[in-house]
Amino acid sequence: MSTGIKNLVRTLDSVDFLKMDRRTFMKALGAMGAATFLGTYKSDIVSALDFAETKLVWLHGSECTGCxxxxxxxxxxxxxxxxxxxxVNLVFHETICAQQGIWNDGKLVNNAELNSEVLLEDTYKQGGYILVxxxxxPNGPDGSGRYLVIGNKTFKESLAEAAKNAVAIVAVGACAAYGGITSADSEVAKDTDYRGVAFAKEDPTKGMLKELGIDKPVINIPGCPAHPDWVLLTLGAVILGKIKIPNDLDTLLDNYGRPKVFYPPDHTVHDNCPRRGYYDRGELDEEVGGPGCLWKLGCKAPYAHADCGIRRWNGSVSMCTQAGGPCIACVEPNFPDGSRPLYVEAEDKGVLLGANIDTVSKVAVGAAAVAAGVHAVRRMGKGE
Known part of the structure; x- marks a missing residue:
């Protein structure tokens, strides 16, 4: 954790978060991990909740369960x-919940205790839940949604039922947010027609809710997978009433529905990459396993908008580039097509001081030149 963030955390430690304005609260979320936040404001959280239970329904579509x-x-x-x-009452999560079926000991079961379909139907009728x-x-084939059927019901139909009475909808992971890997360009992409909840890749007019005629705001938490902090802190902010839906979303979310505090529009993974110094000096690895910048190995960090470099992963100890893996920009709406080929240098994309990155790698760049030009990296993929 950087000195600046440590100082901010120490400052916020003495502040009652219930009295924080929304801007300060979101700064706290950006500076703290879930563990620090929940630990620091434990008593305040109890006061805010006043023992009110929040229902959470977590549905799985076409994915790997990685998130x-x-x-x-x-x-x-x-x-x-x-x-x-x-x-939180986790009403339903297919991966975690015990297996529940329609039949028990050879007899038809029609109660919420033993039949998850009945449980979900009752929950949808009652409303007041957060939908994850x-x-x-899948919208295909031909708009039927039949490429994913669970219990003789398409997931498209299941989403429609769940979304109608949800008080908040959170799309977790690249697939739920934008279609992700399932929507990658292929010979069958038009037939399967995979969509995100509110977006289809970068297009907000093709999200599945639009297809279903449901007008509800969605918070996107992309990533392949999404960071636990991004998920838990966003849900925490909604549950604690610090994010008012839909009133606050226009200012809190970027153009792709992502919380700016975790996916800063003016900040990229490249900015705080542990290997950033090697990039500045033009020391670029050409083989896996070296200590230098991973640009020539296909790193897409200069156009991945996320706080991975500050927050880190695996208990805040590491991240993809630190561990030797090039960033694949999995938080971006055009992932994976915008990042492919994943481990191949993006030709003519890297520019430092007006020079092609290959030229820079062969020339020692003076400290003054680096200071003047280090932020002249041309943003890729979005024409920035």
Whole structure:
């Protein structure tokens, strides 16, 4: 954690978050991990919740369950601790819930205790729940949604039922946010027609809710997978009433529905990459396993808008580039097509002091020149 962030955390430690304005509260979320935030404001959270229970419905579409695994890998707090502190009733999560079927001992079961379909139907009727969607939604073939059928019901239909009475909708992971890997260009892409909840890649007019005629705001938490902090802190802010939906979303979210505090429009992974110094000096690795900048190995950090370099992963100890893996910009709406080929240098994209990155790598750049030109990196993928 940088000195500036440590100082901010120390300052916020003595402030009652219930009295914070929204701007200060969001700064706190950006500076703290879920463990620090929940620990620091434990008593305030209890006061804010006043023991009111929040229902959470977590549905899975077309995905690998990687985002659930990421959240389950959160160590302090773990998912159970976070749910307990935030007084959340996880009504349904297919991966975590015990298997429930229509039949029990050969007899038809029609109660919410043993039949998850009945449980969900009752929950939808009651309303007042937060809906989390993980995974994309196939619209194909021909608008039927039949490429994903669960219990003789298309996931497209399931989403429609769940979204109508939700008080908030959060799309977790690249697939739920924008279609992700499932929507990558291919020979069958038009037939399967995978969509995100509110976006289809960069297009907000093709999101599945638009297709269903449902007008509800969505908070996108992209990533492949999404960071546990991004998920838990966003849900925490909604549950604690610090994010008012829909009133606050225009100022809190970027053009792609992402919370700016975690996906800063003016900041990229490249800015705080542990290997940034090697880039500035033009020391670029050409083989996996070296200590230098990973640009020539296909790193897309200069146009990935996320706080990975500050927040880090795996208990805040590492991140992709630190561990030797090039950033693949999995938080961007055009992922994976905008990042492919993943481990190949993006030709003619890197510019430093007006020189092609290959030229820079062969020339020692003076400290003064670096200071003057280090932020002249041309933004890629969006024509910036």
């Amino acid at each position: 659930s695994e990421s959240v389950l890998n959160a160590g302090n707090p773990d998912l159970v601790q976070a749910l307990q502190k935030l007084n 969607v993980e995974g994309s939604i």
